[in-house]
Every structure is written in C-alpha cells, then in structure tokens.
Amino acid sequence: MPLVTAGVVVLDCVEPEKLAQxxxxxxxxxxxxxxxxLVEVRGADGIRIACRRDTAATPPSWPRPENSLQAHLDFLVEDLDEAERRVVALGGRPLQTRDAHGPYEERGYADPAGHSFTLRLVQPTAPKQG
Structure with a gap:
C-alpha cells in the first residue's frame, strides 16, 4: 500500500467559498x-482542489516578474474556445494574448482570486484519417 494515497491542490485565497464555486x-x-x-471540490474526473482562507493572500502577478508564478494548474480541454467562454462567464480572465495567426495549443487565465491556470488542448490519440 502506498504511503500517500491521494493529493489535493490547495489554493490560498481571501474568499474560499467564492473560489470553490x-x-x-x-x-x-x-x-x-x-x-x-476550507472548501474542497472534486471535479467530475476526480481532480481535487481545495480553497483555504488566508486573509493576507495576494495573487501571483504572472506573467509580470514581481511576485511571479507561485504555482499554476493545467486543465486539458477538447475545445479551447468553448472552455474560454466558460472560464470568462464564471469570472475568470485571460492572462495571455494570442497571436491572430496559426493554431493555439494552450491559453493562460486567472481565476477570480488571481491564481493562474492554463487550458491546454487535448492531443488526439488516433492518427488523422484521409
């Protein structure tokens, strides 16, 4: 039996109820x-994220160098545009601008408390047909 059986990513924030939502x-x-x-959420695929109250929490400043990237989350998605619409509708905000030319494999965002995360396009597992 493994010594550690499960892990939870814990994000410090001022309002854990809102961030957990x-x-x-x-x-x-x-x-x-x-x-x-502390409020813990379990995603549909089993990922566990907890939001812990810290009244002195300050969000990372990434991509600016001061108080830069402390940690970030990566989420795999099948449709970047649809996922972006959902993030923004829920109160997240884009952190990286995209060049208007060519395919985009990932995009950076901040949650409502300022923690950075990336939406990354799921790579197809089967070869293209045709």
Missing part, C-alpha cells in the same frame, strides 16, 4: 468538504 462550475464537480476556512 468557480472551480466547482468549471470542473463540473461537487463540493465534498467545507469548514470555516
């Missing part, structure tokens, strides 16, 4: 735990 909706998941200072 963002991730619950984005990951089409459910809230699994809640206390005065």
């Amino acid at each position: 963002f991730y619950k909706e984005l990951l089409e998941g459910r809230q699994t735990e809640a206390s005065a200072n």
Whole structure:
C-alpha cells in the first residue's frame, strides 16, 4: 500500500467559498468538504482542489516578474474556445494574448482570486484519417 494515497491542490485565497464555486462550475464537480476556512471540490474526473482562507493572500502577478508564478494548474480541454467562454462567464480572465495567426495549443487565465491556470488542448490519440 502506498504511503500517500491521494493529493489535493490547495489554493490560498481571501474568499474560499467564492473560489470553490468557480472551480466547482468549471470542473463540473461537487463540493465534498467545507469548514470555516476550507472548501474542497472534486471535479467530475476526480481532480481535487481545495480553497483555504488566508486573509493576507495576494495573487501571483504572472506573467509580470514581481511576485511571479507561485504555482499554476493545467486543465486539458477538447475545445479551447468553448472552455474560454466558460472560464470568462464564471469570472475568470485571460492572462495571455494570442497571436491572430496559426493554431493555439494552450491559453493562460486567472481565476477570480488571481491564481493562474492554463487550458491546454487535448492531443488526439488516433492518427488523422484521409
């Protein structure tokens, strides 16, 4: 039996209830735990994210160098445009501008509390036909 059986990504924030709601909706998941200072969400695919209250939390400044990238999350998606619309509708914001030419494999965003994450296009597993 492994020593560590499960992991949870914990994000510090001022308002854990609001941030947990963002991730619950984005990951089409459910809230699994809640206390005065921590709310945990389990996504539909099993990913676990907890939001912990820290009244002094400051968001990372990425991509600017001061207080830069502390950590970030990567989410695999099949449709970047659809996923972006969902992120923005839930209160997230784009961090990276895209060049108007060529394919885009990933895009950077911040959640409502300022934590950065990336939506990455799922690579097809089967070769192209035709």
